[in-house]
Amino acid sequence: MKRARIAQLAALALAVVLVPFPARRVESQGAPQSVKPVQNGCHLCHAEYVREWRDSHHGLAWTDSLYQAAKDKLPKDQQAKCLPCHIPNPVQVSGPGKIPAVRTKAQDEGVACVSCHQIPVHGKPDDIGTIVGPYPVDQMAKSHPYKHDKSLVDSIALCASCHGIDRDHNQVESWKGSVYEKEKVLCQHCHMPEVKRAIHDKRGAIPREGRKHTWPGARDAGMLKKAATLDVAVEGGKVRVGITNSGAGHNFPGSGEREVVLIVTVTGADGKEAASYREVFDLRTRDNRIKPKERRALEFDAKAATGMVKVRLLYKLTPEWDEAKAAVAAEHEAKF
Ligand code: HEC
Ligand code: HEC
Ligand code: HEC
Ligand code: HEC
Ligand code: HEC
Structure with missing residues (x-):
């Protein structure tokens, strides 16, 4: 007990x-x-x-x-x-x-x-x-x-x-x-x-x-890593990305002050950028935050037959910050 x-x-x-x-x-x-x-x-x-x-x-x-x-x-x-x-x-x-x-x-x-x-x-x-x-x-x-x-x-x-x-x-x-x-x-x-x-x-x-009276939250690297997992696959010219709210007990991000930004970059076999995509998850402008345990599926054109896809999930404490200031909540790379 x-x-x-x-x-x-x-x-x-x-x-x-x-x-x-x-x-x-x-x-x-x-x-x-x-x-x-x-x-x-x-x-x-x-x-x-x-x-x-x-x-x-x-x-x-x-x-x-x-x-x-x-x-x-x-x-x-x-x-x-x-x-x-x-x-x-x-x-x-x-x-x-x-x-x-x-x-x-x-x-x-x-x-x-x-x-x-x-x-x-x-x-x-x-x-x-x-x-x-x-x-x-x-x-x-x-x-x-x-x-x-x-x-x-x-x-x-x-x-x-x-x-x-x-x-x-x-x-x-x-x-x-x-x-x-x-x-x-x-x-x-x-x-x-x-x-x-x-x-x-x-x-x-x-x-x-x-x-403990520390209340780790959106500024804690360990909490952010626990919050989200990414899965990535490239099939039939499509990049399929899944973002799962694996560890936040509520919507991800947790409050209306925050933005989660997904950045997908495809590099062709020639080493040049073939495509790049950006999706924002927030309350204020889109009201599309990810629910507890939800896996959100997204699809993008690969625009290359072979190459590499890099996916990053950034966390911004305020929408006014530019992405350089954001923390990385998750990242994933896949060759195709
Ligand atoms: C946001 C609310 C909140 C604030 C602010 C807060 N506490 Fe607590 N405190 C709690 C909760 C909830 C518990 C019960 C934790 C548990 O389950 O043991 C607790 C428990 C305690 C305990 C009992 C021992 C323990 O750890 O459970 C002490 C002593 C204590 N708090 C002292 C303080 C002191 C001193 C401060 C100011 C520095 C403070 N608290 C600020 C919410 C708060
Ligand atoms: C004179 C010393 C003293 C001061 C000052 C003091 N505490 Fe305590 N407090 C204690 C002690 C000692 C215990 C634990 C007693 C025990 O475990 O039998 C305790 C226990 C607690 C608990 C757990 C109570 C319970 O029933 O679970 C909380 C919460 C708490 N204190 C909060 C505070 C807060 C908030 C303040 C300031 C407003 C404060 N204390 C000021 C000595 C103090
Ligand atoms: C009396 C009001 C109040 C209560 C009660 C309260 N909170 Fe908070 N909490 C706040 C405020 C206000 C902030 C944000 C402060 C800031 O950063 O400006 C906050 C911040 C937090 C954060 C940190 C967010 C971050 O990203 O850094 C966590 C985690 C948190 N609270 C959890 C809890 C938990 C768990 C409880 C219950 C045990 C609780 N709070 C009770 C008002 C409260
Ligand atoms: C299963 C674990 C878990 C539970 C349960 C949980 N949280 Fe969280 N919380 C997290 C994680 C992980 C994060 C970091 C990701 C994020 O910010 O959304 C977080 C973030 C936060 C933040 C900062 C979010 C922000 O955007 O400012 C606050 C505040 C917070 N939680 C409060 C709460 C409150 C209140 C409850 C209860 C209703 C709660 N949490 C329940 C795991 C949990
Ligand atoms: C009902 C309670 C409540 C009221 C009213 C409230 N806040 Fe908060 N505020 C919180 C809590 C709880 C948090 C921490 C968790 C979160 O961000 O959801 C917070 C966090 C914040 C943050 C993020 C702070 C940080 O650094 O992480 C800002 C900015 C903020 N509030 C601004 C405001 C403004 C501006 C107002 C008035 C328009 C306001 N709040 C009114 C409860 C409140």
Whole structure:
């Protein structure tokens, strides 16, 4: 059982005299590590989480240059609609699955620890409030008030608050009804790798099983390689290309900001380019993204009897980039 060891730790926890959590001033409970502070003091005891999150695109959701540029392009009176998911107030207040309110505090923290974990105390923004987490409360040291929420572990409800609302930023819609939903492969399973590590408190290092707070996505070479596979064949003067969304749990590409570009180049036996083709997959202009596990079949004229065909699948974070800046998601070569 994944969290079976927790029962042993519970006994240890009960043996310790528990001090009520001080609302406004928190002190490190062990293994002090130097990380830049975050609101409500999470860094004091969860330094490793803070370090991972800060480099993730949740930590960067407000300072991110692509986001800031896209927002600033809009007239001032329309920019307000861009704030709720990029500087969200705790999701636990609006309720999972509903769009959060805008946070006015510590905006540079983007999607902050508190956005996903806190039930705040009304009128007391500096109070740590109640922390919602995946472990059963009776198995916890009382470092801060907890509320156990099983849905963090066995549903996508939390993610759906921001990834299932806006048409441009919606991975939930295409995950629904896919083989991943049927087999209960959740967003967390692909985007928050499992990890065993210690959480520190005054008892010392307590081993726990949890998940990394790195959220690899469209900028991660390993995730892009996993997302798509290419197959290529040349028959009867035709180049047949198949693009399969083999590993993304939703449409590929995953959001309306991205473009996937297929480039097919045919070289004849004389070494000269015989033909070249380009197809774009995106939401905005064509709405032709590739569904989970779908194989999209395309056909092109080879324009040569013998030679070589080279196929590349590029991934652009924004349509404004030229192809030189794109990452290679897959490539394939075939002689004919
Ligand atoms: C309902 C929540 C929500 C709202 C509202 C929202 N966003 Fe986002 N945004 C997201 C999510 C989730 C992502 C990351 C996943 C994705 O791209 O689908 C994202 C990513 C982005 C990105 C890509 C950032 C990068 O570097 O990867 C840009 C650009 C962006 N948003 C711009 C905007 C703009 C401009 C607005 C206002 C018109 C806006 N967003 C409103 C949720 C939202
Ligand atoms: C004073 C130290 C301390 C501070 C400050 C602190 N935590 Fe914790 N937290 C702990 C300890 C210790 C545990 C694990 C206890 C255990 O395993 O028995 C824990 C557990 C958790 C859990 C798991 C809870 C569960 O029921 O599954 C979450 C989530 C969490 N903390 C988030 C936060 C966030 C977010 C902040 C900042 C708002 C924060 N913590 C601030 C010490 C702290
Ligand atoms: C409170 C809003 C919110 C919640 C809840 C949320 N996200 Fe996000 N997420 C965002 C925003 C906003 C971005 C994009 C930030 C940017 O790059 O501008 C993002 C980015 C991401 C990315 C990185 C995209 C990339 O290409 O770099 C992944 C992966 C991701 N989220 C997965 C998840 C998962 C899994 C969950 C549920 C455990 C979740 N998110 C919950 C708002 C949220
Ligand atoms: C089977 C594994 C898997 C599951 C399940 C999964 N993803 Fe992904 N996700 C990927 C891969 C692979 C990529 C990289 C390819 C891409 O960007 O489309 C990705 C990309 C992303 C991105 C960045 C996409 C972009 O274009 O900005 C976000 C955000 C994201 N996923 C959120 C989610 C959310 C939310 C869920 C749950 C509804 C989820 N993912 C479920 C594998 C998965
Ligand atoms: C986008 C939402 C999101 C954000 C932001 C976020 N967490 Fe979590 N956190 C989760 C989810 C989902 C889990 C449950 C993972 C699991 O299944 O174990 C979790 C679990 C935890 C746990 C319990 C141990 C574990 O790994 O499961 C701790 C401690 C924790 N988070 C601390 C933090 C801290 C500190 C921050 C800020 C640096 C933070 N979280 C930011 C979604 C988030």
